[in-house]
Amino acid sequence: MARKTKAEAEKTRQLLLDSAMRLFSEKGVVKTTLAQIAADAQMTRGAIYWHFEDKADLLHALFERSITPEAERLWRTMTEEGADPLECLLKASHAFWLEMNSESTLKQVMMLYNQAEQVPELADKLDELHCQEDSHMYQALKMASERGALHPDMSVETAFTLFHTLHAGMVQLVCGARKCTVELDKEKIFRELILGIERAVSAPGRLKSPR
Amino acid sequence: MARKTKAEAEKTRQLLLDSAMRLFSEKGVVKTTLAQIAADAQMTRGAIYWHFEDKADLLHALFERSITPEAERLWRTMTEEGADPLECLLKASHAFWLEMNSESTLKQVMMLYNQAEQVPELADKLDELHCQEDSHMYQALKMASERGALHPDMSVETAFTLFHTLHAGMVQLVCGARKCTVELDKEKIFRELILGIERAVSAPGRLKSPR
DNA sequence: GTTGATACAAACTTAAGTGTAGGTATAATC
C-alpha cells in the first residue's frame, strides 16, 4: 500500500491528530512517544514525519485545530455596547467550568495547554494565546469598573487576578490526576461559586437575589 | 579521594538535594538529568546512586525534607477551641501568597509539587499529602460553617473548592513561566483578594470594615 | 502509458540518559 488520494491523506492527518490528542491528554505529552501515536492511528512514524516536522510541530497543529471561532465571538460580545461585561464574564465562567467538567474536547485541549508549558518550543506560542485571553478579560473587567459595577474595594487588577487564578485552578482541579478526598456535587458548587464571586467583585448595590 | 566521614557524607547528600531542588525548579523535573544534578553539586552520578535509588527516590527525598512542622502547627491552631477558623484560614492564605511571591524555598517546593504530577511514581505520595491538606482545610471550613460564619449561599464544599482552586491557581500563576500582560502590584492585590474572598464566603453580619 | 511527485513503510543511525559492575581510597571497628 502506498500513495493515497489527497482526501485520504488529509484524513490520515486528522487521524494522527486525533490519536495525538487522545494519548497526550491521557498520559501526558512527555510520556507519549511518536511511535505510540502512530500505532494508535494504525500508521507508522513515517506518516507523522511526513505530515509534521516533529513532536512540537504536531502539538502546534493540535493547538491550531483547537482555536475555535466561538471563543473569539464570546469575547467580542462581552465588550459590546449594550452588554453587561461582568455578568457576561460570570456566565462565561460558569459555562466554561461546566463544560470542563464533562468529557468534552475543551477539557482535552485545556489539558494540553496545561502540559505544553513543559515544552519550551511552545511556550512562546502559548504565552501569546494566554496574553490575548488575558487582555480580553482585563478589558471586560475594566469596562465593568468604569460603569461602577465593581466593588469599591476591588480594583480591576485584583478582579482580573481573581478570575485568572480561579480559571487556572479549575483547569488544574479538573485536569489533574489529583484524587480529591471530598466528593463534590460539581453543578451545585459551580452555581454557588459564581454567586460567591459575584459578592466578591460586584458593587454592593448591584447584587441580585438568587435567580 | 574516597571515603569520607559520616558527617561529610550527609553533607554531600544535602548538597545533592540542594542542587536537585535548584535545577528541578529552574528547568523542570523531566528536563533535568541526574548528570546535571551531580555536576552542579560537583559530584558524579555515582554519588546520587549511592544516596538514592533513582530519580523518583531523589524527588521523594526532596519532599520528605520539605515537610515542615510549621505547616502542621498552623493547621492545628486553626481548628483549636478558641480560634476563628475562617479568619485563620484567610490570614494563612494571605501569608502563603505573599511568601509564594518571594524567592523563598516554599515557592520552589510548590513548583516541585506542581511538576511532580507528571512523574507517575510520585503521584500517589503527592495525592496523600494533598489529601491531608485538603482535609485540614475542609475541617476548618466545616467548623466555621457550624458556627454560622459562612455565608448562607455558600456550602462548606463550595468554600473548600474556592480556596482549593485559588491556591492551585496562585501556585500556577506564580510558578508558571507565563508572562502576564498586566503588570501587577502583588501586595495590594493579595490584600484586596482576601477582602473579596471574605465577602464571598463570610456570613453578612460578620464582615468587618478594612483593618 | 510513462513519468514524476506523493504518501507513506521499514530499516537504520544517532544521541541521550539510565542503570550497573568494578575499582579504590579511606573511615570505622575491633
Add this chain to the structure above:
DNA sequence: GATTATACCTACACTTAAGTTTGTATCAAC
C-alpha cells in the same frame, strides 16, 4: 594495625526515542 564496610568515581552496557534514509506502490498529470 588488619579488616571490613563505606562513600564515592569511572567506564561501559543497555534502553529508548528521535531523526534520517531509502524503498515503493500508487495517484496525478501530460
